[in-house]
Amino acid sequence: xxxxxxxxxxxxxxxxxxxxxxxxxxxxxxxxxxxxxxxxxxxxxxxxxxxxxxxxxxxxxxxxxxxxxxxxxxxxxxxxxxxxxxxxxxxxxxxxxxxxxxxxxxxxxxxxxxxxxxxxxxxxxxxxxxxxxxxxxxxxxxxxxxxxxxxxxxxxxxxxxxxxxxxxxxxxxxxxxxxxxxxxxxxxxxxxxxxxxxxxxxxxxxxxxxxxxxxxxxxxxxxxxxxxxxxxxxxxxxxxxxxxxxxxxxxxxxxxxxxxxxxxxxxxxxxxxxxxxxxxxxxxxxxxxxxxxxxxxxxxxxxxxxxxxxxxxxxxxxx
Amino acid sequence: xxxxxxxxxxxxxxxxxxxxxxxxxxxxxxxxxxxxxxxxxxxxxxxxxxxxxxxxxxxxxxxxxxxxxxxxxxxxxxxxxxxxxxxxxxxxxxxxxxxxxxxxxxxxxxxxxxxxxxxxxxxxxxxxxxxxxxxxxxxxxxxxxxxxxxxxxxxxxxxxxxxxxxxxxxxxxxxxxxxxxxxxxxxxxxxxxxxxxxxxxxxxxxxxxxxxxxxxxxxxxxxxxxxxxxxxxxxxxxxxxxxxxxxxxxxxxxxxxxxxxxxxxxxxxxxxxxxxxxxxxxxxxxxxxxxxxxxxxxxxxxxxxxxxxxxxxxxxxxx
Numbered sequence: 244x245x246x247x248x249x250x251x252x253x254x255x256x257x258x259x260x261x262x263x264x265x266x267x268x269x270x271x272x273x274x275x276x277x278x279x280x281x282x283x284x285x286x287x288x289x290x291x292x293x294x295x296x297x298x299x300x301x302x303x304x305x306x307x308x309x310x311x312x313x314x315x316x317x318x319x320x321x322x323x324x325x326x327x328x329x330x331x332x333x334x335x336x337x338x339x340x341x342x343x344x345x346x347x348x349x350x351x352x353x354x355x356x357x358x359x360x361x362x363x364x365x366x367x368x369x370x371x372x373x374x375x376x377x378x379x380x381x382x383x384x385x386x387x388x389x390x391x392x393x394x395x396x397x398x399x400x401x402x403x404x405x406x407x408x409x410x411x412x413x414x415x416x417x418x419x420x421x422x423x424x425x426x427x428x429x430x431x432x433x434x435x436x437x438x439x440x441x442x443x444x445x446x447x448x449x450x451x452x453x454x455x456x457x458x459x460x461x462x463x464x465x466x467x468x469x470x471x472x473x474x475x476x477x478x479x480x481x482x483x484x485x486x487x488x489x490x491x492x493x494x495x496x497x498x499x500x501x502x503x504x505x506x507x508x509x510x511x512x513x514x515x516x517x518x519x520x521x522x523x524x525x526x527x528x529x530x531x532x533x534x535x536x537x538x539x540x541x542x543x544x545x546x547x548x549x550x551x552x553x554x555x556x557x558x559x560x561x562x
Numbered sequence: 563x564x565x566x567x568x569x570x571x572x573x574x575x576x577x578x579x580x581x582x583x584x585x586x587x588x589x590x591x592x593x594x595x596x597x598x599x600x601x602x603x604x605x606x607x608x609x610x611x612x613x614x615x616x617x618x619x620x621x622x623x624x625x626x627x628x629x630x631x632x633x634x635x636x637x638x639x640x641x642x643x644x645x646x647x648x649x650x651x652x653x654x655x656x657x658x659x660x661x662x663x664x665x666x667x668x669x670x671x672x673x674x675x676x677x678x679x680x681x682x683x684x685x686x687x688x689x690x691x692x693x694x695x696x697x698x699x700x701x702x703x704x705x706x707x708x709x710x711x712x713x714x715x716x717x718x719x720x721x722x723x724x725x726x727x728x729x730x731x732x733x734x735x736x737x738x739x740x741x742x743x744x745x746x747x748x749x750x751x752x753x754x755x756x757x758x759x760x761x762x763x764x765x766x767x768x769x770x771x772x773x774x775x776x777x778x779x780x781x782x783x784x785x786x787x788x789x790x791x792x793x794x795x796x797x798x799x800x801x802x803x804x805x806x807x808x809x810x811x812x813x814x815x816x817x818x819x820x821x822x823x824x825x826x827x828x829x830x831x832x833x834x835x836x837x838x839x840x841x842x843x844x845x846x847x848x849x850x851x852x853x854x855x856x857x858x859x860x861x862x863x864x865x866x867x868x869x870x871x872x873x874x875x876x877x878x879x880x881x
Contacts, residue, residue, distance in 0.1 A: 290609070290670040321639050326663030330688045340659040344645030351609040369649045 249275065249437030251554070252430050252468070256281045256449025257296045259313055259475055259483045260442030261303040266550030267440065268304050268555050269543070273373035277430050278304075281444070282359065282378045283386040283415050283452035286398045289327070289334055291346035292353050295398070296449065297363055297378060298345055305370035312484070316341045335403040360424055375426070379453040382421035386448050387414050397448065406485040410492045415452045423456040431462040438557035439463060441472035443538065445486040446505050447493075460509065466501045469511035469560035471553055473538060474499040477516040482539060500526050514538060514553060532560055568594065568756030570873070571749050571787070575600045575768025576615045577633055577796055578802045579623040579761030585869030586759065587623050588862070592692035596749050597623075600763070601678065601697045602705040602734050602771035605717045606653055608646070610665035611672050613716070615768065616682055616697060617664055624689035632802070635660045635781055648763055654677060654722040679743055694745075696878040698772040701740035705767050706733050716767065727805040729811045734771045742775040750781040758877035760791035762857065764805040765824050766812075779828065788830035788879035792857060793818040796835040801858060819845050831879050833857060851879055 251271060255264045255278055264278050278300060285294045302308040302316055309315045319339035327386050328334050338346070345366065352362045358381040386397035390408035390515060400406060415493050430436060444450055450472075454460055463470055481487040490497040495505075499515040500522045506513075510531045516538040523533045534556045540546045570590060573599055574583045583597050597619060605612045621627040621635055638658035641853055647653050657665070664685065671681045677700040686695050705716035719725060725759045740761035749755060763769055773779055795818050800806040809816040814824075818834040819841045825832075829850045834841060835857040842852045853875045859865045 289666050290673060291666070316645075320639060321661065322639050322659035323642065323663045323666070326635075326660040327666065330663060330667045330685065332663070332667050340639065340641035340662075341645040342651060343659075343662060344642045344651070347608050347610070347642070347646065348649045348651050354609060366649065 250430065250433060250435045251276050251438045252427075252436060253440045253442055254444075254450060254453055255279070255296070255300060255442040255443030257284070257299045257484070259481075260296075260444035260449065261300045261308075262546050263440070263442040263473060263549055263553070264300060265303050265543070266540070266546035266548070267320045267554075268374055269547050270550050270554065271374075273375070274275040277375045277377060277426075279377050279379050279453060280425075281449045281452055282380060283384045283418075283448065284387070284397050284401070285383070286396060289338070290350070290400070291338075291343070293336075293346050294349065294359070294363075294378070297359075297376070300376060301345075301363075301367055301370055301372065304374065304376070307370065315339050327508075327523075336398060337402075341348070344411055354518040367548055369451060377424050377427055379427070380421045380423055380456060383417050384421045384452055384456075385416040386452065387416055387501075388448075389413060401485070406488060410485075410489045412493075413448060415455060416483055418452065418455050419457075421456055423453070423459050423462075428458060428462050431466045431468075434467065436466060437561050438554060439466060439468050439470045440553055440557070441470065441506070443473040443475040443482070445475060445481070445484050445489070446472075446502050447486070447489055454509070463509055469557050470509055471512040471514065471557055471560065472502070472506055472510055473514040473549070473553060474502050474516065474519070476502050476519075477539060478518040486518060493535045496528075498522060500529075503531055514549075514556060532556075569749070569752060569754045570595050570757045570759060570876075571746070571755060572597045572759045572761055573763075573769060574598070574615070574619060574761040574773055575763030576603070576618045576803070577616075578621045578800075578809075579763035579768065580627075581865050582759070582761040582792060582868055583619060584622050584862070584874070585859070585867070586873075587693055587875065588866050589869050591694075592694070596694045596696060596745075598696050598698055598743075598746055598772060600768045600771055601699060602703045602737075602767065603716050603720070604702070605704070605715060608651060609656070609669070610662070611669040612655075612665050612717075613668065613682075613697070616678075617661070617693070619695060620664075620682075620686055620689055620691065623686075623691045623693065623695070628688065634658050640657050645796040655717060656721075668675075679745075691721070696743050696746055697773060698746070699740040699742055702736050703740045703771055703775075704735040705771065706735055707767075708732060720804070725807060728806075729808045731812075732767060734774060737771065737774050738776075740775055742772070742778050742781075747777060747781050750785045751776075753786065755785060755787040756880050757873060758785060758787050758789045759872055759876070760789065760793040760825070762793060762794035762801070764800070764803050764808070765791075765821050766805070766808055768775035773828070782828055786880075788876050789828055790831040790833065790879065791821070791825055791829055791874060792868070792874055793835065793838070795821050795838075796858060797837040817841060819848075821880070822848055822850055831875055833868075833875060851875075 360407040387411035708731035710716040
């Protein structure tokens with residue numbers, strides 16, 4: 244296909260979003276792609292600054308992700324973790340021996356005064372990633388999950404409690420004072436930008452933090468590039484993570500259509516899975532163009548194939 | 563042998579000293595032994611607070627030291643290190659995957675405001691060590707090695723430069739304001755104390771920092787217990803580390819006798835190796851009792867055997 248000399252901005256959370264981001268990464272030369280990553284899942288643990296979504300994206304783009312496990316690094320080992328257990332340290336967050344190197348380098352550079360974006364660029368370059376990967380902000384934003392049993396830090400909800408508590412709401416601590424990374428706003432205002440792609444990540448806790456940063460929603464709407472989201476909900480289920488469960492708990496239908504409604508007038512196009520084709524008309528009635536495609540990405544070919552479909556869809560919407 | 567109900571205070575640096583400390587640990591019940599450890603080798607690296615001599619002692623007492631390698635933990639692996647190299651991080655100090663757990667826990671507890679002594683007690687208890695292990699001070703003291711090429715932080719000299727630069731002097735940054743841990747001074751004043759044992763560690767950089775802490779030298783002299791050192795120099799060589807090389811560079815004979823002279827009137831007794839028996843009279847002429855014994859500790863039996871010899875020697879000197 245002809246991807247033209249346009250620029251693409253992709254917005255991704257963790258594992259699910261990174262699959263499509265990898266497809267785009269394989270299709271587009273580095274100077275044509277910028278990937279914005281959620282940082283509201285970030286947390287400090289055992290003195291380490293951990294950015295799970297940035298790490299997942301980096302490891303995926305570098306081809307070093309653990310495909311069998313579905314997260315973390317290939318060839319990972321767990322010796323530090325075993326010793327941490329001997330010391331009675333918190334062991335609910337699995338820190339692989341290799342993964343710890345990422346956190347050590349990041350933590351040290353942050354303490355030396357580097358911004359999260361600078362640190363991310365450094366780590367990416369060392370892993371051989373030339374494409375620009377940007378944290379949504381350099382400022383601390385922390386997702387808090389509200390449950391019947393009280394509020395939980397995101398990783399406590401997601402990893403420690405394995406998403407078991409019923410979600411009654413969520414908020415993003417620090418969101419009001421955080422600034423979107425200036426390069427993101429610059430990209431959004433760029434005349435050469437031809438597609439803004441919201442990857443199939445959790446709309447509430449992976450994409451929403453970015454959308455709530457001051458100026459982002461307006462910049463997305465003002466951009467000449469179409470905004471296209473890929474539904475993370477397929478046949479009522481999330482391929483990965485608690486999105487569908489959260490929708491039920493938040494009294495929404497767990498459907499692709501409800502995701503489109505959540506994004507609202509931000510969307511120019513929405514890509515849904517073939518299994519949800521019967522929702523296409525209802526979603527179009529919301530004022531959004533719809534593309535029906537095979538969206539479940541099992542292989543690298545699936546990832547690249549879906550990226551091609553999304554870029555072609557954006558070409559249609561752009562013209 | 564009868565070790566009586568007396569108390570023993572041992573002073574140790576790293577690998578060499580820890581061998582005799584292990585012998586004492588195997589002989590004496592926990593409430594009868596306190597081991598004071600050098601902290602002037604401590605340093606901050608990749609954001610971690612590393613205490614090499616404390617770690618060596620802990621791992622040795624816990625039976626988890628790597629005997630084949632001579633330092634670090636048994637069953638160690640190096641995955642974090644390999645990944646740190648991928649990131650272009652400093653890799654001259656070998657951090658094992660298990661070892662990193664120690665540094666992570668220590669660094670976090672120190673940041674939370676715990677003292678180094680409190681952290682050490684916590685780590686020791688978790689490794690099953692009931693004997694009291696005390697850092698010489700909770701305050702930062704850092705050995706600086708003076709060489710023809712300028713001054714080096716200790717670990718830069720010891721590990722990064724592998725002791726190659728010729729030593730012209732050394733100093734202990736922070737020594738003037740650091741306070742010996744109060745429990746050490748209390749032990750030294752204890753009427754039940756019956757032996758103060760300076761383990762065969764480097765006199766200049768492992769033992770001297772402790773001796774230079776305010777009040778320590780006076781407290782050692784004032785104690786009713788005899789002060790006994792075991793020579794780290796055997797037949798003109800250091801079993802481990804740069805002691806002999808440093809002595810030559812500092813224009814001292816690299817002999818057991820020169821070690822005795824360095825400790826001076828602090829010593830009540832000095833244990834030298836059988837291979838240095840010909841120096842016994844000259845050392846006695848310095849005013850120090852001398853015991854000649856097999857001091858090279860290859861096996862656990864050697865360690866326990868030398869500990870017995872030193873305790874028996876102290877019994878003689880005490881009465």
